[in-house]
Amino acid sequence: MSKMQEVSILLVEDDSGHARLIEKNLRRSNITNHIITVGDGQQALDYVFSEGEYTGTERASPLLVLLDLNLPVLDGYQVLDRMKADERSKRIPVIILTTTDDTREVSRCYNSGCNVYITKPVEYEEFADAIHKLGLFLTIVSAPNEE
Amino acid sequence: MKIGAKLTFAFGGVILLIGISAIVSMDGYRKIHEEFELLKEDIIPGAIVMSEMVGRTHQIAHDAMDYMIAKEEEEEEEEVLIITGLGFLEKAGREHLEHERHIGEEEEKTAQELLEKIGRFNSGVMGIISLKKQGASIDELIEKEEKEVHTAMDALTKQLEEHVAIHMEELAKAEESVHKAHVFATRIVLLTTCLIIALSAAVASLITRSIVSPLHALHKGTEIIGQGNLDYKLASNAKDEVGQLSRAFDRMVEDLKVTTTSVNNLNKEISARKQAEEVLQQSEKKLRTITRSALDAIIMMDGGGNIAYWNPAAQKMFGYSSDEIIGKDVHEALAPRKYHEAYKKGIEGFKKTGQGPAVGKVLELTALRKDGSEFPMEISVSSIMVKGSWWAVAIIRDITERKQAEEQIQRYAAELEQANEELKTFTYAVSHDLRAPLLNMKGFAAELRFALELIGPSMNAALPHLDEGQRQAVTKALEEDVPEALDFIDSSAIRMDRFINALLKLSRLGRRELKLEPIDMHALVQATLKTLAHQIEERQVKVTVGHLPEMVTDRISMEQIMGNILDNAVKYLDPGRPGEIEITAERGDDETTFRVRDNGRGISEEDIDKVFALFRRAGRQDIPGEGMGLLYVQTLVRRHGGRIWCESKLGVGTTFTFTISNYLEKGGENV
Numbered sequence: 107m108s109k110m111q112e113v114s115i116l117l118v119e120d121d122s123g124h125a126r127l128i129e130k131n132l133r134r135s136n137i138t139n140h141i142i143t144v145g146d147g148q149q150a151l152d153y154v155f156s157e158g159e160y161t162g163t164e165r166a167s168p169l170l171v172l173l174d175l176n177l178p179v180l181d182g183y184q185v186l187d188r189m190k191a192d193e194r195s196k197r198i199p200v201i202i203l204t205t206t207d208d209t210r211e212v213s214r215c216y217n218s219g220c221n222v223y224i225t226k227p228v229e230y231e232e233f234a235d236a237i238h239k240l241g242l243f244l245t246i247v248s249a250p251n252e253e
Numbered sequence: 254m255k256i257g258a259k260l261t262f263a264f265g266g267v268i269l270l271i272g273i274s275a276i277v278s279m280d281g282y283r284k285i286h287e288e289f290e291l292l293k294e295d296i297i298p299g300a301i302v303m304s305e306m307v308g309r310t311h312q313i314a315h316d317a318m319d320y321m322i323a324k325e326e327e328e329e330e331e332e333v334l335i336i337t338g339l340g341f342l343e344k345a346g347r348e349h350l351e352h353e354r355h356i357g358e359e360e361e362k363t364a365q366e367l368l369e370k371i372g373r374f375n376s377g378v379m380g381i382i383s384l385k386k387q388g389a390s391i392d393e394l395i396e397k398e399e400k401e402v403h404t405a406m407d408a409l410t411k412q413l414e415e416h417v418a419i420h421m422e423e424l425a426k427a428e429e430s431v432h433k434a435h436v437f438a439t440r441i442v443l444l445t446t447c448l449i450i451a452l453s454a455a456v457a458s459l460i461t462r463s464i465v466s467p468l469h470a471l472h473k474g475t476e477i478i479g480q481g482n483l484d485y486k487l488a489s490n491a492k493d494e495v496g497q498l499s500r501a502f503d504r505m506v507e508d509l510k511v512t513t514t515s516v517n518n519l520n521k522e523i524s525a526r527k528q529a530e531e532v533l534q535q536s537e538k539k540l541r542t543i544t545r546s547a548l549d550a551i552i553m554m555d556g557g558g559n560i561a562y563w564n565p566a567a568q569k570m571f572g573y574s575s576d577e578i579i580g581k582d583v584h585e586a587l588a589p590r591k592y593h594e595a596y597k598k599g600i601e602g603f604k605k606t607g608q609g610p611a612v613g614k615v616l617e618l619t620a621l622r623k624d625g626s627e628f629p630m631e632i633s634v635s636s637i638m639v640k641g642s643w644w645a646v647a648i649i650r651d652i653t654e655r656k657q658a659e660e661q662i663q664r665y666a667a668e669l670e671q672a673n674e675e676l677k678t679f680t681y682a683v684s685h686d687l688r689a690p691l692l693n694m695k696g697f698a699a700e701l702r703f704a705l706e707l708i709g710p711s712m713n714a715a716l717p718h719l720d721e722g723q724r725q726a727v728t729k730a731l732e733e734d735v736p737e738a739l740d741f742i743d744s745s746a747i748r749m750d751r752f753i754n755a756l757l758k759l760s761r762l763g764r765r766e767l768k769l770e771p772i773d774m775h776a777l778v779q780a781t782l783k784t785l786a787h788q789i790e791e792r793q794v795k796v797t798v799g800h801l802p803e804m805v806t807d808r809i810s811m812e813q814i815m816g817n818i819l820d821n822a823v824k825y826l827d828p829g830r831p832g833e834i835e836i837t838a839e840r841g842d843d844e845t846t847f848r849v850r851d852n853g854r855g856i857s858e859e860d861i862d863k864v865f866a867l868f869r870r871a872g873r874q875d876i877p878g879e880g881m882g883l884l885y886v887q888t889l890v891r892r893h894g895g896r897i898w899c900e901s902k903l904g905v906g907t908t909f910t911f912t913i914s915n916y917l918e919k920g921g922e923n924v
Contacts, residue, residue, distance in 0.1 A: 123693035130700065176686075205688055228688050228750060230695035 113249045114140040114166030118150040118173045118185065119203075124226075128172070128203070131234050135241025140166060147180025151188055154195050168198075168249035173220075175204040175211070183218065190219035197250045201240070259463060259493070263456035267449055274445025281438030285431045296427060299349075300420035306345050307413045310374065313338040314406045317378045321385060321394045332382055339375045346371040367416070370409040377401035467495035471502060483510040550649040554583045556642025558600055570630075570651050572623030589621045607636035607643040620649065629656045680760045687753050694746045698739045705735060762888050767807040769917050774801035774811070774847075778836055781815045788823050794832035801838045802845060805917055810889040815849075817882040818909050822851040827904070844895060844912040852906040856899070864899050886911075893917060 115137075119125040125143045132141070144150050150173070152158030156165050171189070175182030182202065189195040201222040202215050212223050224240060227233045313335055320331040346368040353364035381398055389397075467489055477485045483506055489499035544551045550567035552560060560583050563575045571578075571587060578586060584596045595610070603609040611634045620630040631650040636643050712731060716724050778798055782789065789796060804811075819834070826832040833852045838845055856864065865887045890897040894914030901907035 121689045121693065123697065124689060127693070127696040127700070205692075226692070228692060230692060230699050233692060233696065234699065 113168045113170050113244075113247075114142060115244070116150060116153060116169055116171045117141055117143045118147065118171065118177065118182070119143065120145050120174065120177050124174075127233070128237055131237035132241045132244075135238045135245075137241045137244055139244075142166070146178040147182065147185040149179075150177075150185050151180065154189060154198070155192070168251050170244070170247065170249050171198060171200045172203050173200055175202060175206060175215075183214070186215060186218045186220055199247065199249055203240075259460050263453075263460055266456065267453055270445060270449050270452060274441055274448070277441045278438045278445070281434050281441060285434040285438065289427075289431060296420045296423045299352075300417050300424065302345055302349065303413045303417040303420060306342055307410050307417065309338050309341055309345075310406055310410050310413065313342065313374070313378055314402060317381050317398065317402055321381060321391060321398065328385070335378055335382065339378060342371045343368075343375060363412075363416075367409070367412050370405060370412055374402065374405035374409045377403075377405045463491070463493065464495060467491055467493075467499055471495065471499055474499075474502065474506075478506055478509075483513055547648075548650075550647075550651075552583065552587075552647045552649065554645040554647065556604065556639070556644055558582055558584065560586070561644065562646075567649070570622075570628075570649065571620070577623075587621055589619050589627055592618065603636065603645070604643055607638065609634075609636075612636050612645070617652065628653050631655075676760075680757065688750070691746045691750055691753075694742055698742045698746070701735070701739055705731065759885060759888060762885055762892075765809075767810065767892060767917075769805050769807060771803055771805050772808055772811055773803050774838065777808070777811055778815055778819075781812060781819055784816070785819060785823050792823070792826060792828075792832050794823060794826065794834055797833075797835040799835070799837035801836070801847075802840050804845060804913060804915070806893060806913055810893060814886050814889050814911065817886045818849045818911075821882065822849055822853060822907070822909075825907070826851065826853040833906075840915070843916065844914050846910060846912050848908055848910050850906065850908040855903040855905050855907055856901040857903045861899060861901060865897070 115132075117125055117128060119128065122143075122145065125145075129141055129143070142153060144153055148158070150171070152160045153165055154169070154171075156163060173182050173185060177185070180188075182204065186200055186202070189198060189200060196219070199221045200219070201224060202220045203224050203226060204211075205226045205228065207225040215223050224236065227236050316331055316335045316338060320328060320335060323331045346364075350361065350364040350368050353360035377398070380401055381394055384394055384397055467487075470487055470489065474485055474487045485506070487499040487503050489496045489503075491499070544562075544564045547564060547566050550570045551562065551564040552567050553562035555561040559580050560578050563573070563578050567578075568574055573586070584593060584600075588596060599609040599611065603612065611632070613635065615631060615633045617629060617631050619627045620632075621627055629652050631652045632647055634645050634647045636645050638644075708731070712727065716727065719727065775798065778801060782796060782798075788794075819836075822834050823832070830852065835850045836848070837850075838847045865883050887897050890911045890913070894917065895912040897909065897911035899907060899909050
């Protein structure tokens with residue numbers, strides 16, 4: 107629990123409504139960690155690698171990424187691939203949180219090195235429940251500190 | 254034996270016979286001649302001499318008588334006569350002796366005796382003469398004459414006459430032997446002649462037989478062969494010329510047969526060739542007509558790479574007339590420069606083998622027109638050996654239009670691909686993008702409810718502080734209007750979500766890969782009915798299942814088709830009467846037709862078109878449903894190469910009929 111306190115969560119979600127709902131539901135699950143929300147894939151990578159508008163800023167460490175797949179500029183697959191291909195970011199846990207439950211896409215994400223794949227339920231009650239459980243899950247997850 | 258030998262043999266035989274008979278008859282004639290000579294030299298002169306001697310003796314005796322009685326003057330004359338006569342007798346006697354001496358002793362002795370008798374006669378006569386001279390009387394003379402001359406004369410004439418008689422006898426003998434010899438010789442000649450005739454006849458007959466009968470056979474053979482029977486054989490074993498001739502004839506016939514056969518064959522060949530020629534001419538005519546009327550250019554290249562044939566289509570296609578182009582280098586004239594190098598490489602091999610990179614294939618290349626413009630062509634080249642060198646025939650089609658059409662098709666295909674891609678994107682958009690706001694709608698509605706719950710206690714505390722009007726308004730807003738609004742937002746979001754789900758399902762149905770396997774439709778229908786067993790039992794529906802065949806098809810599709818139709822049939826039964834559902838099938842040549850008939854509430858004529866429409870539900874909306882089932886069914890049936898239609902009468906019942914292709918295993922989907 108003590109470690110989780112230090113973990114920052116990068117929420118990559120283009121739908122700001124969704125982002126808010128996710129955040130709200132995580133908070134309701136007693137997740138008090140710092141949550142950084144970005145709206146597209148490029149912003150997510152910029153944050154991870156301290157580039158672009160995040161140049162010069164030290165990104166939070168340890169970090170955990172909640173990644174949607176359908177994103178503008180760079181989509182979730184590209185973000186995942188680049189993160190897992192880069193020495194600096196390959197150990198950062200990535201949780202795919204998306205509406206698609208297509209098995210091919212689930213497989214593809216795991217092949218690309220995602221750590222957890224979660225389908226966003228379309229029913230809000232289920233959605234809220236899933237995010238609540240994710241929050242509970244996150245409380246017991248350890249993220250690697252960077253050397 | 255050869256005929257020459259035969260003839261020689263026969264001739265020789267005849268000659269031999271003639272020789273023998275000639276010798277024999279010559280011998281006979283020689284004997285006759287000898288006898289005749291004997292007669293001529295011995296007997297006849299002897300007889301004559303003897304007869305003459307007899308005559309002389311009698312004459313002398315007569316003369317002596319005359320002398321006796323002669324006068325003196327006549328004595329001398331008489332004496333001469335007598336002496337002459339005596340001289341002759343003596344000479345004849347000596348000659349006879351001389352002659353006889355050579356014959357034999359006895360003959361000599363007889364001749365000696367004759368000579369002695371002549372001597373005694375001579376002495377008797379001379380005695381008379383001398384007596385007279387001495388002057389003896391006549392009587393004495395007569396006495397003397399009677400005593401000496403007469404006796405001597407008798408003895409002499411007697412012997413002489415004996416001799417004559419002997420000669421006469423000999424003559425008779427000689428005559429007889431001559432006669433005999435003559436008869437013998439004549440007989441020999443006759444016999445020989447007869448023999449010769451007989452032998453000649455025999456030889457002639459033999460020769461005839463050995464010559465004529467083979468000739469006859471030959472003649473017969475020629476007639477038979479002449480009638481056309483070339484299989485006839487003379488088969489002579491004879492070694493003569495006729496045999497040779499026969500064999501030569503056989504050989505000739507054999508040759509003739511061969512010749513005839515070859516002539517027949519030749520004739521046949523000639524007529525076959527004539528026919529072939531006619532056929533060839535006709536086919537050439539046809540070919541010419543075809544090549545002239547062909548829409549494709551037909552070009553022939555000779556062994557030197559020059560154009561040898563040019564049809565009207567080629568003229569139309571390339572712009573060169575036949576006169577302009579024939580004899581020109583085909584590639585120089587018709588191939589764009591870019592092909593020249595490849596052509597130069599290929600042509601050498603082609604000249605040797607008739608093979609090349611372009612031979613026996615259909616290629617799409619570019620061709621050069623007279624005006625220098627290029628056009629796409631389809632060219633098929635075949636090689637043909639003409640006069641010892643390889644020629645090529647090319648059939649060329651201007652495929653400008655086809656290329657354009659192909660390009661258009663490719664464009665369409667690309668557009669279709671794009672449309673498909675867009676559809677996928679659309680599907681994704683539907684699943685993701687349309688849902689995302691729905692989630693927000695529902696999520697924030699829920700958040701509002703949370704907020705209301707948070708507001709609730711505070712509001713309850715605050716309410717007593719408000720006046721009646723405000724209190725009622727706030728209470729109404731918080732307890733009726735806001736929850737009602739939230740409920741509408743929720744229910745609308747839910748409906749929207751259901752439609753989106755239905756659309757997604759439909760789009761997935763269209764894309765799902767069919768897994769074809771043999772399906773026992775009877776068992777499948779029974780299993781489907783089992784899932785509806787509860788409702789069927791509840792409503793006491795009488796279900797009849799006819800004979801349903803085994804089909805090669807997709808199980809899930811069939812389950813969904815049957816499930817939807819049967820579910821509808823059960824759902825929309827008329828509660829006012831006992832339900833009846835009948836499932837039948839009929840296997841045709843190309844497809845199998847399934848029928849599901851019910852006696853349910855039926856569908857009105859104006860609603861029947863809505864049955865297969867998206868989100869449409871016909872009739873009373875008392876039964877829950879999203880209005881998608883039959884649309885799924887239609888999509889699935891179509892994917893199985895079938896059709897589905899509905900016949901219905903309101904209040905009577907509905908029959909759904911659909912077909913499934915029997916050949917899905919061959920063509921896969923959408924056959």
